[in-house]
Amino acid sequence: MAEPVIILENLSKTYLVPERDAGVMAAARSLVQRRHREIKAVDRVSFQVDSGEVVGFLGPNGAGKTTTLKMLSGLLHPTAGVGRVLDFEPWQRQRDFLKVITLVMGQRNQLNWDIPASDSFELNRVIYRVPPTQYRETLAELTDLLDLGPLVSKPVRNLSLGERMKCEIAAALLHRPQVLFLDEPTIGLDVTAQRRIREFIREYNHRHNATILLTSHYMADVEALCKRVVVIHHGRILFDGPLTDLVKRFSPHKTIGIEFEHQVEAVDYSTFGAVIEQSDSRVTLRVAKSDTAKVAGRLLAELPVSDLTIEDPPIEEVIEQVFAQEVAP
Amino acid sequence: MIRTLSEVYAAQLRTSLAVQFQYRASLAIWMIGRVLQPLIYLVVWTTVARARGGDVNGYGEADFAAYYIMQMVVTQATFSWIMWEYDYIIRSGQFNFKLLRPIHPIHADVADNLAYKLLTVVILIPAVFFLAWLFPPTFNPQVWSITAGVFAIVLAFLLRFTIDWTLAMCALWTSRVRAINQTYELTLIFLSGYFAPLAVMPVWIQNIANFLPFRWIIAFPIELTLGRLTPMETLLGFGMQLFWLAVAQVALSLVWRAGVKQYSAVGS
Amino acid sequence: MNQLRVFWTFFRLGAMNELAYRVNFFTQIFQAIMSLVLALGGLAVVFNQTDSLAGWYPTELIALVGIYLLVGGLINLMIQPSMQRFMEDIRMGTLDFMILKPEDAQFLVSVRQIEIWKLIDIVMGLAVLVVALVRLGTQLGVVEAISFGIALLAGATIVYSFWMMLATCAFWFVKTENILVIFQSMYQAGRWPITIYPGWLQMMLTFLVPIAFAVTVPAQALTGRLTGQTLLLAVLVAVVLFALARWFWRYGIRFYAGASA
Numbered sequence: 001m002a003e004p005v006i007i008l009e010n011l012s013k014t015y016l017v018p019e020r021d022a023g024v025m026a027a028a029r030s031l032v033q034r035r036h037r038e039i040k041a042v043d044r045v046s047f048q049v050d051s052g053e054v055v056g057f058l059g060p061n062g063a064g065k066t067t068t069l070k071m072l073s074g075l076l077h078p079t080a081g082v083g084r085v086l087d088f089e090p091w092q093r094q095r096d097f098l099k100v101i102t103l104v105m106g107q108r109n110q111l112n113w114d115i116p117a118s119d120s121f122e123l124n125r126v127i128y129r130v131p132p133t134q135y136r137e138t139l140a141e142l143t144d145l146l147d148l149g150p151l152v153s154k155p156v157r158n159l160s161l162g163e164r165m166k167c168e169i170a171a172a173l174l175h176r177p178q179v180l181f182l183d184e185p186t187i188g189l190d191v192t193a194q195r196r197i198r199e200f201i202r203e204y205n206h207r208h209n210a211t212i213l214l215t216s217h218y219m220a221d222v223e224a225l226c227k228r229v230v231v232i233h234h235g236r237i238l239f240d241g242p243l244t245d246l247v248k249r250f251s252p253h254k255t256i257g258i259e260f261e262h263q264v265e266a267v268d269y270s271t272f273g274a275v276i277e278q279s280d281s282r283v284t285l286r287v288a289k290s291d292t293a294k295v296a297g298r299l300l301a302e303l304p305v306s307d308l309t310i311e312d313p314p315i316e317e318v319i320e321q322v323f324a325q326e327v328a329p
Numbered sequence: 330m331i332r333t334l335s336e337v338y339a340a341q342l343r344t345s346l347a348v349q350f351q352y353r354a355s356l357a358i359w360m361i362g363r364v365l366q367p368l369i370y371l372v373v374w375t376t377v378a379r380a381r382g383g384d385v386n387g388y389g390e391a392d393f394a395a396y397y398i399m400q401m402v403v404t405q406a407t408f409s410w411i412m413w414e415y416d417y418i419i420r421s422g423q424f425n426f427k428l429l430r431p432i433h434p435i436h437a438d439v440a441d442n443l444a445y446k447l448l449t450v451v452i453l454i455p456a457v458f459f460l461a462w463l464f465p466p467t468f469n470p471q472v473w474s475i476t477a478g479v480f481a482i483v484l485a486f487l488l489r490f491t492i493d494w495t496l497a498m499c500a501l502w503t504s505r506v507r508a509i510n511q512t513y514e515l516t517l518i519f520l521s522g523y524f525a526p527l528a529v530m531p532v533w534i535q536n537i538a539n540f541l542p543f544r545w546i547i548a549f550p551i552e553l554t555l556g557r558l559t560p561m562e563t564l565l566g567f568g569m570q571l572f573w574l575a576v577a578q579v580a581l582s583l584v585w586r587a588g589v590k591q592y593s594a595v596g597s
Numbered sequence: 598m599n600q601l602r603v604f605w606t607f608f609r610l611g612a613m614n615e616l617a618y619r620v621n622f623f624t625q626i627f628q629a630i631m632s633l634v635l636a637l638g639g640l641a642v643v644f645n646q647t648d649s650l651a652g653w654y655p656t657e658l659i660a661l662v663g664i665y666l667l668v669g670g671l672i673n674l675m676i677q678p679s680m681q682r683f684m685e686d687i688r689m690g691t692l693d694f695m696i697l698k699p700e701d702a703q704f705l706v707s708v709r710q711i712e713i714w715k716l717i718d719i720v721m722g723l724a725v726l727v728v729a730l731v732r733l734g735t736q737l738g739v740v741e742a743i744s745f746g747i748a749l750l751a752g753a754t755i756v757y758s759f760w761m762m763l764a765t766c767a768f769w770f771v772k773t774e775n776i777l778v779i780f781q782s783m784y785q786a787g788r789w790p791i792t793i794y795p796g797w798l799q800m801m802l803t804f805l806v807p808i809a810f811a812v813t814v815p816a817q818a819l820t821g822r823l824t825g826q827t828l829l830l831a832v833l834v835a836v837v838l839f840a841l842a843r844w845f846w847r848y849g850i851r852f853y854a855g856a857s858a
């Protein structure tokens with residue numbers, strides 16, 4: 001029976017930024033009278049995450065993703081609204097709360113540079129009061145899933161970016177948290193490393209039923225891990241639902257790819273749709289969703305088509321469309 | 330609770346020792362300065378004593394020697410650099426990780442500080458003997474005053490670290506921490522007995538020093554260990570140390586709570 | 598010479614960059630004042646108990662403090678930041694950009710990084726010095742002034758050569774950034790005339806870490822204490838060290854160029 005583990009209701013975070021024009025007069029004025037601009041980093045965000053769900057949290061830079069994650073992990077307190085994680089109020093920063101969550105930040109390290117990762121693991125074990133047997137099991141599992149092996153005994157300084165990230169993730173999971181906040185965990189990694197971490201997250205979620213809120217710029221991460229995505233832009237939720245629905249709702253196009261039986265002379269494709277790619281034997285067209293069936297039918301009737309495929313545009317394109325649609329306040 | 334805290338300290342100490350050991354060359358170079366400073370003051374005051382025919386307000390050459398050797402030990406035991414570090418820790422986002430841990434960040438900092446002292450004791454002890462050989466000190470120790478002196482040093486460390494850590498938290502409100510830290514250090518130098526025994530300082534400075542916690546950090550443990558205090562004065566000294574420690578603890582918890590609130594309102 | 602133009606360009610760039618951060622101006626002023634209070638406060642406490650320190654009178658020691666701040670400012674203005682940057686460049690592998698330029702690499706490396714706000718230290722040091730000199734009044738003659746100038750120049754050259762040689766070690770030992778701290782830790786001894794220190798320390802402060810030449814010797818020149826021998830020694834040491842630093846640099850560059858494929 002799935003229960004909501006993360007609850008956000010009208011959660012908001014507003015910053016007051018002092019504003020000042022250039023010039024000496026303005027500087028003098030600002031000494032006496034300070035003007036402030038309100039920046040709504042997170043604007044009345046509401047959604048819930050059930051136990052064991054893996055939710056993708058998408059948005060361009062500055063959309064409010066990291067701010068939301070920081071509020072949910074207790075690092076920031078909100079200006080308004082309700083946020084609850086495992087029935088705790090995160091910004092109370094109670095000890096029992098901190099022991100059941102973890103935050104992994106893609107470009108920041110909690111591991112100590114100068115010593116091997118295993119030493120940092122040991123330190124975490126003590127700080128989180130992990131019982132020795134559980135620690136051994138967890139460490140063995142993480143070593144296996146992440147293929148850590150010899151990495152943990154080298155000073156972190158000497159590891160490559162991908163190796164370091166794996167150790168970071170391991171360190172963050174030693175205390176077997178129930179809720180994982182992953183802020184761009186695969187950023188800057190090569191393709192193999194990314195895939196490895198993705199597989200790990202999936203396996204971890206499968207084994208421990210951990211609830212995972214994941215932000216990423218890489219659609220491959222989202223497609224592989226998240227059945228559900230929440231899209232945020234300018235601090236507001238644009239979409240919350242299955243990834244497939246996102247495509248359906250926001251992409252007004254489909255792509256039709258056709259292969260020809262034999263070479264054809266120049267054909268004017270403008271009556272069918274926009275040409276994306278063209279070669280001697282293949283053409284890819286972008287077609288309005290509503291016209292897809294009609295155009296496909298016409299293509300089959302009028303041209304010597306040997307193979308026809310209808311696809312959704314790549315998700316990156318869709319997301320770009322989503323972001324582009326939202327007008328900045 | 331106490332068992333787990335000591336486990337945390339043990340683990341953190343091990344980590345800090347491992348890290349700092351790698352920078353032992355830097356530690357050694359740092360120590361040059363820390364040994365040189367009391368040496369310089371010692372030479373200056375010895376010169377003054379000689380010019381005055383042997384004595385300055387009850388301190389002869391050998392007395393100065395004893396004082397500054399002890400000053401080197403007490404300073405080393407109580408010293409911390411934490412308020413210079415926190416500006417960087419906060420700006421770089423490292424503070425987030427400290428906040429995510431289910432323990433108060435001060436514990437890691439104390440352990441880190443202790444690790445430094447453990448490692449540098451290897452230089453401190455020879456330095457003590459070296460100075461004692463160069464400038465023979467008067468040293469008529471009494472067992473009770475030395476034993477009491479050890480306790481005084483421990484209390485002095487706790488007091489100074491509490492103050493330093495509270496000061497370090499200023500970085501949560503402003504990035505102009507250098508000015509605050511420099512003012513603090515300057516005050517400490519003149520009003521704690523670091524620059525010179527308080528008996529030798531102008532009277533008005535001595536008067537001000539009595540109202541501040543600093544003389545109980547440096548001057549009191551030195552004078553006590555050297556056997557310059559009566560039992561009555563010793564008790565008074567301990568009382569003052571405990572009093573200021575209580576005040577500092579209150580200040581620390583208030584500043585910490587306000588600081589976290591401030592930080593979580595603004596972020597890094 | 599082109600080198601002067603290059604130097605002026607670095608200076609101007611350093612200044613323009615920093616002038617945008619006006620807060621650093623106030624930070625530096627505060628810091629300079631703190632140094633001054635520390636130095637003068639120390640003197641005040643000492644002279645509360647005595648009339649002279651090893652033959653030096655209060656005003657003379659104030660002049661010494663002025664020189665201490667002045668020379669310290671000069672070092673922190675250009676020598677320290679450039680040497681620090683130079684050692685970093687070796688570690689990061691970005692030294693190549695300097696070597697490829699058609700200007701003498703040692704010169705470039707030495708004047709590249711300028712902490713413009715340290716001018717405040719220099720100004721403050723000069724101010725203190727001038728105040729002290731005015732109060733010393735009658736004792737300052739042409740001979741003293743000229744020997745002061747020579748001593749200062751010699752001292753600056755010696756300090757620069759010393760730092761240059763220390764920094765050049767980075768060609769061989771990459772993890773030595775903190776070696777520069779040696780000078781800074783020991784520089785505080787220069788606030789007092791080195792003649793008060795025990796002989797072995799005086800030797801160290803003269804020949805090991807050349808603080809005596811940087812601060813005490815110019816102060817001696819100004820207060821009429823300088824013997825011709827010492828001045829000659831200072832000049833000789835300056836010439837020798839400068840040549841040594843140059844030779845060591847070239848040796849280091851050859852090693853660097855040969856070592857990195």
